[in-house]
Amino acid sequence: MNMDGERRIYELLRSKGLENIIVTGIKEDTRQLRFSNNLKDLTNYWKEEYAVVFSSLGKKVASTTIKSFNDLEKQIDRFVSLITSLPENETFHGINSQKMDYSSIRDVSWEHPDIDSMAKEAIEGALSAGAQRATGLVYSRSWDVSLVTDYNSCSYSMGDVELVVRAFTGDFTGQESLHAGPDSINKMNPHDVGFEAGMTSREMPRVGKPRPSRYTVLMSPYLLGNILSYCSMYFSQYQIDSHLSPLESRLDTEVSHKSFTLMDNPLDYGGAGAVPVDDEGTPTRKNTLIDHGVVKTILQSYSTAKMHGTETTGNAGVISPKTWQLEVLPGTRKFKDMISEIKDGLFINNAWYTRFQDYRNGVFSTVPRDGVFHIKDGGIDESWSGIRISDSFLNILSNIKDISSERKRVKWWEEISPSYLPYVLVDNVEISMTS
Amino acid sequence: MSDIIDEIVDYASKKSKYAEARYIESEVNQFSMRDGSFQGGSSSRDMGYMIRVLNNSISIAYSDSQDFNEVKEVIDAAVESSMRPGKDKLNTESFGTAKWSVDARKKPADMSPEEKISVLKQMDSVMEETKCAVRMNHIIDAVTRTVYRNSNGSNIESESTRVAYFYMFGIMDGGNFEQSTGEYGSSSGYEYIESLNLQDIISDEAKVLRKAATAHRIEPGVMDVVVGPEISGIVAHESCGHPTEYDRIIGREGALAGESFLKVSNIPYKVGSEHVSVIDDPTVKGSFGYYMYDDEGVKARKRYLYHKGMTDEFILNRESAAILGKEPNGGGRSSGWDREPLARMSTTYIEPGDYTFDDLVSDIKNGVYIKSYTEWNIDDIRFNEKYVGKEAYRIRNGRIEEVVRRPIIETTTVKFYSSIDACGNDPKFFGGLCGKGDPEQGVPVWMGGPHVRLRGMYIK
Numbered sequence: 024m025n026m027d028g029e030r031r032i033y034e035l036l037r038s039k040g041l042e043n044i045i046v047t048g049i050k051e052d053t054r055q056l057r058f059s060n061n062l063k064d065l066t067n068y069w070k071e072e073y074a075v076v077f078s079s080l081g082k083k084v085a086s087t088t089i090k091s092f093n094d095l096e097k098q099i100d101r102f103v104s105l106i107t108s109l110p111e112n113e114t115f116h117g118i119n120s121q122k123m124d125y126s127s128i129r130d131v132s133w134e135h136p137d138i139d140s141m142a143k144e145a146i147e148g149a150l151s152a153g154a155q156r157a158t159g160l161v162y163s164r165s166w167d168v169s170l171v172t173d174y175n176s177c178s179y180s181m182g183d184v185e186l187v188v189r190a191f192t193g194d195f196t197g198q199e200s201l202h203a204g205p206d207s208i209n210k211m212n213p214h215d216v217g218f219e220a221g222m223t224s225r226e227m228p229r230v231g232k233p234r235p236s237r238y239t240v241l242m243s244p245y246l247l248g249n250i251l252s253y254c255s256m257y258f259s260q261y262q263i264d265s266h267l268s269p270l271e272s273r274l275d276t277e278v279s280h281k282s283f284t285l286m287d288n289p290l291d292y293g294g295a296g297a298v299p300v301d302d303e304g305t306p307t308r309k310n311t312l313i314d315h316g317v318v319k320t321i322l323q324s325y326s327t328a329k330m331h332g333t334e335t336t337g338n339a340g341v342i343s344p345k346t347w348q349l350e351v352l353p354g355t356r357k358f359k360d361m362i363s364e365i366k367d368g369l370f371i372n373n374a375w376y377t378r379f380q381d382y383r384n385g386v387f388s389t390v391p392r393d394g395v396f397h398i399k400d401g402g403i404d405e406s407w408s409g410i411r412i413s414d415s416f417l418n419i420l421s422n423i424k425d426i427s428s429e430r431k432r433v434k435w436w437e438e439i440s441p442s443y444l445p446y447v448l449v450d451n452v453e454i455s456m457t458s
Numbered sequence: 459m460s461d462i463i464d465e466i467v468d469y470a471s472k473k474s475k476y477a478e479a480r481y482i483e484s485e486v487n488q489f490s491m492r493d494g495s496f497q498g499g500s501s502s503r504d505m506g507y508m509i510r511v512l513n514n515s516i517s518i519a520y521s522d523s524q525d526f527n528e529v530k531e532v533i534d535a536a537v538e539s540s541m542r543p544g545k546d547k548l549n550t551e552s553f554g555t556a557k558w559s560v561d562a563r564k565k566p567a568d569m570s571p572e573e574k575i576s577v578l579k580q581m582d583s584v585m586e587e588t589k590c591a592v593r594m595n596h597i598i599d600a601v602t603r604t605v606y607r608n609s610n611g612s613n614i615e616s617e618s619t620r621v622a623y624f625y626m627f628g629i630m631d632g633g634n635f636e637q638s639t640g641e642y643g644s645s646s647g648y649e650y651i652e653s654l655n656l657q658d659i660i661s662d663e664a665k666v667l668r669k670a671a672t673a674h675r676i677e678p679g680v681m682d683v684v685v686g687p688e689i690s691g692i693v694a695h696e697s698c699g700h701p702t703e704y705d706r707i708i709g710r711e712g713a714l715a716g717e718s719f720l721k722v723s724n725i726p727y728k729v730g731s732e733h734v735s736v737i738d739d740p741t742v743k744g745s746f747g748y749y750m751y752d753d754e755g756v757k758a759r760k761r762y763l764y765h766k767g768m769t770d771e772f773i774l775n776r777e778s779a780a781i782l783g784k785e786p787n788g789g790g791r792s793s794g795w796d797r798e799p800l801a802r803m804s805t806t807y808i809e810p811g812d813y814t815f816d817d818l819v820s821d822i823k824n825g826v827y828i829k830s831y832t833e834w835n836i837d838d839i840r841f842n843e844k845y846v847g848k849e850a851y852r853i854r855n856g857r858i859e860e861v862v863r864r865p866i867i868e869t870t871t872v873k874f875y876s877s878i879d880a881c882g883n884d885p886k887f888f889g890g891l892c893g894k895g896d897p898e899q900g901v902p903v904w905m906g907g908p909h910v911r912l913r914g915m916y917i918k
Contacts, residue, residue: 054535057896059709063544065516068535069796071506072522088502090522101501108571109489110496139542158712160896189713198713265492266592266628342497375716380833380846380864383592383628383635388844390837409842411835411868436714437898457842457868458916 029074029171032089035096036078037173039103043079043118045303045341048072048169056138059158061146066138076102077118077302077341082111084342114264116329118172118303118341125177125306128299129292131205133165133182141213145188148217153225154190154197157217161186175304181205183295183441185434186213189393190220195406197223198245198373198393202295202434202441223372223394231397231405233456239368240412240452241361241398244431244444246371249389251285251349252440253377254416257385258287258312258320260327261343269385269417273318279420282354285313287322287338288443289347294432296348296441300337307337307347313420322346349442354426358446361425363401369454370396370403374412375438385416388455413455422450462526463605466509469530471609473537474511476550478608480753481507482795487566488598491578494586499571506795511537515544516777520796547780552612553757558750561743562619562647566599569648574599577623577651584657585627588664592628592637597621599648606755614755620645620746620902622889623656629664631671636863637832638663638848643746643889643902650744663830666849666861673863676852678918682825682911683867684818684853687886689831689845690808690907695892697871698729698736699803701840702763702771703789703894704778706801715894716838719871720769727769730875733811734910736764738773740788740804746889746902747804751788754799758788763806767875775801793899800895808907811881818882818911825853826865826917844868866918877915882908 029048036044053069074089085106089098138161149157165182182205189198199220203211242250257268270278289298289307298307303325310320323331324339338344362370372394379387388411397404427446434441463481470477483505490497506522507529517536521529566574578595585593599621606614622643629636640659644650685693700706701718707725709717720727739760740749749758754776762770774782775790778801791802819827828847836843847865851858867874885908891900 055896057710059712063515063542064710065518065544065798066536066539067518067520067798068532068539069520070523070528070532071520071796084498086498086500086502088504090503090505091524093524098503105499105501105571109499110575112497113495114492114497139539156709158709160713187713191712265594375838376835378833378835380637381635382637386833388833388835390835390842392838409837409870411844436896437893455844455868457870458918 028092029169032074032076033171035099036076039099041078041080041103041106042173044173045077045118046074046171048074049166051164051166053162053164054135054138055160055162056142057160058142058146060156061150063142078106079115080106082113082115083109084112084115085109114330116326119305119325119335120174123175123304123306127306128177128179131180131182133180133205135163135165136184136208138163141186144213145186145217148214149188149190149221152190152218152221154192154221156191157188159186159188170300170304172304177300177304179299181297184208184211185295186211186216187435188217188220190217190224192224195224195227196393197221200433200435202432204292204294204297207293227406229405231407233407233410235454235456237451237453239365239448239450241365241368241370242447242449243372244433244446245373245435245439247444247447248433248439248442249374249377250419251442252438254385255346255349257416258322258346259344260321260323260331263321267382269383270318274321276318277316278318278417279313279316280423281316282426283313283316283423284311284352286311286350287346287348288350291348291350291443294348294441294443295434298347301339303339303341305335305337305339310336349440351444353428353430353445356425356427358427358429361427361446361448362398365398366400368398370398387415388413409457411455412452414453419449419452422452423447424450462524462529463507463607465526466507466529467607467609470509470511470533470537474513474540476512476548476609477509479507479509480795481605482602484600484602484794486598486600488596489571489575489578490596491582493593494582496575504794508795509533509536511540512546512548512550513537513540515540515542515546516548518798547777549776549780549786550608550610552608552610553751553755555613556751557615559617560619560645560748564648565619566601566621566647581625581656581660584660585664588661590627590664591630592626594626596624608755612755614751616751618645619647621648621650622746623651625660627660627664629667629671631668634671636667636671638667641889644744645746645748646744663849669861670849670863673861676826676862676865676917680914680916682822682913683915683917684825684827684909684911686829686909687907688888689828690910691888691905692831692834692845693874694736694806694808694907695803695903695905696836697840697843697874698763699738699806702769702773703801704772704774704782707772708778708781711894714896719839719841725769728767729764729769729872730767731878732766733881734764734875734878735762735766735809736806737761737809738763738803738806742805742904745805745887745904747904749804752790753792754786754790756786756788756790761787773801773803775799791901793901797895797897797899802894802901803892803903805887805904807885807887807905808881808910810883810885810908813880813882815882815884815909818880818909819853819858820856822853823855826862827851827853827858828865841871843871867915869915874912877912878910879913880911882910884908
């Protein structure tokens with residue numbers, strides 16, 4: 024499909040009397056290499072082309088995906104028949120009707136890197152650090168987007184790369200990942216990513232017996248990324264309207280340390296979360312979610328903004344606004360200095376399986392992995408396993424006390440969305456363990 | 459629409475030691491409602507080909523084009539990549555020719571959107587009547603047609619229908635919040651939704667959670683526990699099904715969903731007491747994960763994963779079976795044409811025993827009955843796990859007594875299964891989407907089992 028294809032779909036929908044039409048054509052070219060035990064498992068090649076359609080009839084809203092122009096009219100007729108039969112969505116207030124300026128959208132030309140070589144270098148990096156085996160994957164993606172709405176049309180191209188390496192020394196593991204957009208693809212060094220994962224897997228000293236308590240925890244960008252990725256939904260107006268966000272009624276309220284500033288930054292083309300326009304054609308922008316400890320932005324689409332008497336933030340999902348790429352501003356402390364000041368605490372590299380027993384209050388637990396160390400008098404004392412962080416989002420935010428000057432671009436599977444984050448030192452974190 | 463599949467297999471096999479192709483076409487409808495307001499509907503058709511080739515290594519091409527020349531382009535790229543070195547073990551045999559389908563009485567195509575949405579409205583009304591502060595309802599149906607061919611003569615075709623319903627509600631009482639989510643799914647038509655008696659399930663649960671919101675936490679200590687089928691199901695899935703997926707045991711998923719506490723070097727392994735067996739069976743009619751042949755054209759069958767406390771069979775796809783040196787056992791599944799088949803579960807459950815619920819409870823002096831769960835998680839080798847009770851009651855002297863709030867089991871796989879001394883005769887099953895792989899792919903599964911009694915567990 025191309026802009027002509029999207030326009031054709033749009034005109035057909037329009038001719039049937041539909042309103043608030045958004046047709047988004049997407050053409051993807053993706054390749055992936057997966058490896059384990061130092062060898063390639065397989066390569067995957069995807070080529071896909073489709074159009075996502077959103078529309079309304081009065082306050083009735085529906086969406087569909089169109090895969091081909093064969094029987095297009097029939098597909099449109101089915102869609103019209105569906106939308107006609109639906110009840111109204113009382114909370115829907117239209118799509119962005121302002122004429123947009125797309126002149127700042129960058130022209131990205133993407134050339135796929137050699138993913139075989141990248142995987143090889145990453146494996147060699149892990150082994151050169153002394154790890155016994157390495158597992159992971161490399162992605163290279165490119166995609167073209169053409170968007171047509173009742174009020175606007177634009178198109179853009181994008182590409183990104185992602186590398187994940189998990190290194191094993193016996194049963195001990197270390198994991199690193201990296202994502203890169205057009206501005207940082209040339210800075211990627213797969214060998215270093217593998218090496219660092221390998222080093223973490225080797226740094227495991229004697230295994231200790233965990234002691235559940237509240238600790239000062241130095242969180243790596245991966246652990247912080249996991250918690251922020253799961254909790255980023257809390258900044259969405261949809262989540263707040265669903266009464267499932269601890270940030271409800273906390274706009275302009277202090278929730279964290281003065282040095283903590285969290286942003287949603289889709290205009291950082293150094294990362295894999297760069298997006299120039301949102302799902303309804305509003306150009307995206309950098310939004311400060313928490314500014315020096317104070318909640319400053321709740322994410323809006325045009326519809327949610329209209330309902331709440333405010334402006335869109337360029338974060339549609341039309342129905343449910345979302346973040347694009349998280350960023351925490353760096354602090355002034357060095358990672359080494361932060362760890363050296365811990366008397367009795369933990370350094371945790373990564374976590375997974377974050378689940379909530381109470382979405383409304385942000386109460387969750389998550390399982391640390393890939394480097395979990397007890398720190399005593401400023402040095403690594405022993406490694407722990409079988410523990411959990413069992414705490415709440417607000418408690419963690421309010422107990423941040425230091426932020427590193429070093430930052431990493433982290434992304435991992437479904438657990439960490441593309442982010443650019445520092446290390447943070449958090450007091451009073453509840454650590455539970457298997458009994 | 460799968461007109462060119464023979465041409466595809468023929469073309470790919472001329473350039474490869476082995477080739478297979480799978481065409482999947484699906485129609486999915488879904489509707490959602492929040493706090494009494496209908497949110498929207500969607501209806502989509504998706505279709506495409508997956509072509510796997512084997513030479514010096516394995517490569518897979520995915521294309522949603524119906525133009526053979528365009529499909530050839532991705533096949534050529536995959537073939538070229540497969541000439542480079544890598545792992546090259548893959549079971550390539552044919553499991554013959556077969557057709558299978560799901561019996562659906564109330565087919566999605568015969569139901570109007572209004573009829574489907576009426577289910578959401580009914581459930582929202584129940585939630586409103588029980589004064590829920592959060593009300594979310596979602597319903598989905600899917601019809602999937604699959605054609606599988608390989609270069610050794612296999613030819614499998616299928617048509618399946620699935621329906622699923624998901625809810626979430628929240629209760630506020632005394633300044634406290636309690637939440638509940640539920641997921642039901644089946645390979646059948648809308649007759650399944652009608653059979654569930656959802657109004658009573660939601661209404662009863664809301665009433666109990668209102669009590670739980672202001673109930674006391676349990677005094678931590680060692681006690682006997684009876685867990686309900688929802689918990690025995692999630693335990694069977696997380697700490698038996700996942701660790702017995704053989705691709706995890708050999709490290710294939712190490713950087714993603716993780717590996718397994720079971721190692722090639724420690725099998726067979728005593729996991730639990732002689733009173734417990736866990737089964738995975740794709741052929742349970744009506745189950746959410748039902749199939750007769752898997753997504754690699756291999757005939758499905760029932761498998762004991764744990765048998766009387768010991769490891770038994772593993773879940774195998776074509777790749778992991780070849781590495782183990784065994785026949786694949788029908789565990790190769792993927793969520794769509796654009797995902798690789800991995801070793802996956804279907805219906806995983808603790809095998810029922812002979813005990814009634816009253817038998818299980820009657821000789822517990824000091825304990826807790828945890829009927830269902832809210833938060834849960836497990837580490838990446840599937841050994842350290844946590845389940846937070848949603849609906850739970852104190853047991854004293856063989857009697858179910860007051861509601862308790864969020865009791866926590868935080869234990870190990872071996873401790874959990876070793877503490878089981880009796881299994882009930884009352885299995886139930888719950889739907890879910892099991893996630894694995896990158897890109898992530900959720901496949902429909904059932905998780906279930908009977909009430910199960912555990913002795914001497916630490917509860918907090």
